[in-house]
Amino acid sequence: MMKASEVIAATKAAIADFDFTGVTTDSRAVKPGELFVALKGGNFDGHDYCVKAAELGAAGVVVSRDVEGLPAGVSVFKVEDTLLAYQQLAHAYRLKQQGLKVFAITGSNGKTSTKDLLAACLGAKYKVVKTQGNFNNEIGLPKTLLSIQPDTDIAVVEMGMRGLGQIAELCRIAEPDSGLITNVGETHMELLGSMENIGKAKSEIVVDLPSDGFAVLNGDNEYVLAAAGKTKAQVVYFGLGENCDYRGSDIVTSALGTTFTCTEKKSGKSVSVRLQLIGEHNVYNALSAIAGAACYGVPLEDSARALATARLTGSRQEIIYIGDITFINDAYNASPASMEAALKTLAEAKKAAHGAVRTIAVLADMLELGAISEDAHRRVGRWAVENGVDYVLTYGPEAAYISEEVKKLGGETCHYADRQGAADKLRQLATAGDIILLKGSNSMQVGKMLELFK
Known part of the structure; x- marks a missing residue:
């Protein structure tokens, strides 16, 4: 033969x-x-x-x-190698699409939310494809690229990483025209060892951008700012600082969401933005989306209208009402920065309720923090007390430090070894009018607490 x-x-x-x-x-x-x-x-x-x-x-x-x-x-x-072949197919297919722009997003926190918001803003003017769920790795990225249709104008792709060089590899597959870094925080500290290394890993997303592309950077984060000197692309800053190209101010939180003003530095133009999301961290996410969309000619007013109805991928600050109990389901993942933001959100929700409501934070382990894990969890305990959380319920070996710190500072708390013990306690604790935050690393499955009440 x-x-x-x-x-x-x-x-x-x-x-x-x-x-x-x-x-x-x-x-x-x-x-x-x-x-x-x-x-x-x-x-x-x-x-x-x-x-x-x-x-x-x-x-x-x-x-x-x-x-x-x-x-x-x-x-x-x-x-x-079939994985390599899959990536090569995705790369070839991406290059085949004439006129297509690829906008890549990374960051320690908020990248999935920002992906959703940026896609919504760009969708006001363009046909957009975005990463579904959090398919942001060496398998998920090709899946997104291969979902591009001939009439797609812009693909918004999320890029995750756990070490140096990984985002660079993803960029070789996607060849992004523009890149966005939401922030640099303490996620992956166990593997990368320092904030500088985390910043270096995230900055890989802008290193090879073309000169006619855009690097959209958090102007309030020193480790993100360091990426500005590593790219040929036009740098655009977002944040709350005076020097940001797209600056947020006049932030007001209510039980239904958040409003703020976004001002474009170059034109001096301002627009009022309303989000169905709570918290300053979501203001940053929205500002980055407005900035990224503006790079491609989307007017501020159009982005504001898109953000007013934008929804996030599930389990990211999802507000759920079950009977007379309000849940803030932010259980997809956790890092010190996102824990701090979630606890501030819980405090803002209590303030906005204008009543004698009680707040309960159900917190589980933050993973992959290495040598800083105990200190990071103790900081979460301090933040919980500082933000006036009425009761802190924790489970998991690392989360024990949260409870210890809360107890030391005079707060009410209880710790359990596993989710079942914490779930039984929550069932006893929860009463009408409570606002309950669910937060922890994804594998801790804090979101399953909702099954007790549905």
Whole structure:
């Protein structure tokens, strides 16, 4: 028998070309005509599902080893590394889209929220595709790029990282035209060791931007400011400081959200912005979105209208009313900076309620903090007391330090080893009128507390 490559080499034959309808890595969701890429991970191997994908209509498979039992007519593309091939396909597809702009976002906190808000603002003028959920890694980014349609004007992509060089790798796949850094905080301290290193890792998003692109930077964060000298792109600052190109002021919080004024430095023009979100940190997210959209010609008024109805990806400061109890479900993830912001939000919600309401903070471990973990959790305890939280309920080994600090400062608190113990206590504690914050690292699953009340 002869291999197809040998036939082509011998006869100079032309290969019949056809279009795949899409590219997928999920064998459960294959649509007819798609190309299935068999990724391999620690607990799964996509090669085991190639036959199933073909049965569902996959027209081709990308594999790194031979697969038996594939139906006749299914194209097989054999490569050394299927993940690399998936990324190469996404990169090639991104470059194929004439006129497409890619706007990349990273930061220690707020990048998913900012992605949602920026996409909403840009959507006032353009056809926009954005990262779904938090698919911001080496698999999720290609998935977003491959979802771009021929009529897409701008793709807003989120980029996460856990170490140096990872955002640079994602940038090689997406080739962003513009980049945005929300902030630099203490997330990933365990792996990167210092704020300077975290800032360096985040700044990779702007290093290779083209000169006609934009680097949208938090003008109030010293570690983000350091990125300005690493890019050829035009630098645009957002924040609350006087020197920011897009500056927020007159911040007012109510039970229904937040209002503020955004002023464009260059023109002196101001616009009033209303968010269905609570907290100063969301003002920063909104300012960055307004700034990023303005770079592409979206008027301030249009961005303000878009932000008034913008919604965030689930479990990020999601306000939920169950009976007479208000939950602030901010349980997707946690870092010292986002914990501080969430506790301030809880205090603002209590103040806005204008009544004798009680606040309860259900707090679990913040992970990946390394040597600073105890100190960081103790700081959270101090912030809880400083922000007047009426009761702090914690669980997890690291969160014990939060409770210890609250108790030392005279606050009311109780700690449990696991979520079940904390859940039983919350069931006893919660009464009508309470405002309850749910916050912790994603794997701590604090959001499941809601199941007690629904």
